[in-house]
Amino acid sequence: MVADLAAELPLMVLADLLGLPREDRHLLYQWSNNLVGFDDPEYGGGDVEAYRKTFFEAFQYALSVAGERRRAPRDDLMTLLATSEVDGRRLTDREFCNFWLLLVVAGNETTRHLITGSVLALVDNPTQRERLVADDTLLPSAVDELLRWVSPIMQFRRTAIEDTELCGTPIAAGDKVVLWYASANRDAAVFEAPDELRLHRNPNPHLSFGMGPHFCLGAHLARLEARTMLRELAPHLSRFRLTGPVVRLESNFVNGVKSLPGSFTGQ
Numbered sequence: 228m229v230a231d232l233a234a235e236l237p238l239m240v241l242a243d244l245l246g247l248p249r250e251d252r253h254l255l256y257q258w259s260n261n262l263v264g265f266d267d268p269e270y271g272g273g274d275v276e277a278y279r280k281t282f283f284e285a286f287q288y289a290l291s292v293a294g295e296r297r298r299a300p301r302d303d304l305m306t307l308l309a310t311s312e313v314d315g316r317r318l319t320d321r322e323f324c325n326f327w328l329l330l331v332v333a334g335n336e337t338t339r340h341l342i343t344g345s346v347l348a349l350v351d352n353p354t355q356r357e358r359l360v361a362d363d364t365l366l367p368s369a370v371d372e373l374l375r376w377v378s379p380i381m382q383f384r385r386t387a388i389e390d391t392e393l394c395g396t397p398i399a400a401g402d403k404v405v406l407w408y409a410s411a412n413r414d415a416a417v418f419e420a421p422d423e424l425r426l427h428r429n430p431n432p433h434l435s436f437g438m439g440p441h442f443c444l445g446a447h448l449a450r451l452e453a454r455t456m457l458r459e460l461a462p463h464l465s466r467f468r469l470t471g472p473v474v475r476l477e478s479n480f481v482n483g484v485k486s487l488p489g490s491f492t493g494q
């Protein structure tokens with residue numbers, strides 16, 4: 228389910244938007260696994276050298292495509308990023324590489340894990356799933372409820388720039404503050420029955436895309452991808468059977484699944 232289905236849609240969309248050959252999507256998959264899965268023994272295993280090597284390879288690749296696009300511009304995001312000017316100057320190589328890699332990682336891991344987590348949630352909740360199959364006007368609220376339920380990005384961290392206080396807790400300038408979106412998404416003071424999957428939940432003020440000035444740039448795209456995938460997939464999920472263990476990513480950042488073996492069998 229992960230490599231063959233959930234990973235493929237966001238990777239193809241990214242490759243098309245950026246203007247990269249579709250076959251290179253497997254490089255993007257590998258690089259983001261190595262970077263996001265830094266703590267997981269199967270990928271980075273905490274090896275800083277391997278982590279640096281992945282950055283280097285990904286940046287070399289991006290710079291080579293940028294060079295090609297400057298020589299021969301095309302109608303794609305790589306050309307836009309490589310040639311646009313901000314405040315009268317082009318992005319430096321470092322800015323270009325960092326932004327490119329942010330797009331690649333943010334645009335594929337997250338949506339992949341949302342799709343996989345949604346499959347697991349819908350397999351575990353057949354009544355909710357059947358409601359969705361019977362009425363696809365439920366798709367938009369279902370996607371937001373699945374975003375809340377899965378919380379693909381569990382936390383981000385900020386650094387306080389001035390002394391402040393949050394709910395009675397003093398925070399000093401320079402303190403690191405971890406925002407646990409996964410916890411906020413199950414806050415009983417905000418959500419009725421937070422531990423129940425309710426695909427019709429509305430309003431749904433989940434924080435899965437973060438908040439404030441860094442609110443997810445790809446939120447609309449991610450919702451569109453998830454709606455599209457669920458519309459196609461949900462009717463078949465009653466025939467989906469797990470054929471092996473679900474293997475989770477070792478990470479305190481991404482709520483990821485590495486492998487979800489199964490087959491579509493039965494009636």
Ligand code: HEM
Nearest residue numbers: 333334337338341379380383435436437441443444445449
């Ligand atoms: C289910 C899918 C997704 C989830 C759960 C998600 C989650 C998030 C979160 C929590 C942040 C905020 C980070 C912070 O607070 O510092 C963020 C930022 C961002 N996301 Fe997403 N994201 C998803 C899909 C995407 C997609 C598809 C793209 C692009 C193709 C994307 C691009 C970005 C970018 C560029 C930022 C940084 C925005 C900024 O710093 O101003 N994301 N995302």
